[in-house]
Amino acid sequence: MAEHRSMQRAALLDAARTLLSQGGTEALTFPALAERTGLARSSVYEYFRSRAAVVEELCEADFPVWAAEVSAAMAAADGPRARIEAYVRSQLELVGDRRHRAVVAISARELDAGAREKIRAAHGGLVALIVDALGEAGHPQPRLAAMLLQGVVDAAVRRIELGAEEPQVVAEAAVGMALRGITG
Structure with a gap:
């Protein structure tokens, strides 16, 4: 379970890097992170508060x-x-x-x-x-x-x-x- 969470967190961070580098601040949204990682939007909030x-x-x-x-x-x-x-x-x-x-x-x-x-x-x-x-x-x-x-x-x-x-x-x-x- 811990390894899975660690992998999901790494995937979210990688998606965030991509979003920020391609679209700037406006592109970094929780719905966009969810879409890029295949997670539910509510799941993104389990990893990051903001x-x-x-x-x-x-x-x-x-x-x-x-x-x-x-x-x-x-x-x-x-x-x-x-x-x-x-x-x-x-x-x-x-x-x-x-x-x-x-x-x-x-x-x-x-x-x-x-x-x-x-x-x-x-x-x-x-x-x-x-x-x-x-x-x-x-x-x-x-x-x-x-x-x-x-x-x-x-x-x-x-x-x-x-x-x-x-x-x-x-x-x-x-x-x-x-x-x-x-x-x-």
Whole structure:
């Protein structure tokens, strides 16, 4: 029974990722989750109390994987400047990933305080990955620089999501700002 519930929960989360990445916030409804998973709508409520609860669980599942991918890219880089570049590029490469698109699709104002705090903590863990590289690159305030650098990455993500420029153009601009603007 526990294994069946675990499989159903995983199927609901996967359906939520798909709905959010394809149709945004409006697409994530309990009837749509039920339809995609073959469950009765009332059964969906047995797993999640709200859309915010679905998104909170997606963040808990997907942020650590995302951070591990960024961390692995940084670990494979040689030297602080290369790690900074890997930090930026790896995040921008994840923009098309369903896990990322699902998290971006829901706005923070629709989430309860607990969900927003978990997202903030997850982002804080991501930002913490770059602090040492910024310090090694000579920045006198690496924590502040890490927060500002994540702001550059977040803005680049939004530009890629908008489709206003080619993703590679946005990535090059963001990396340039990181390496020249933040590290001097």
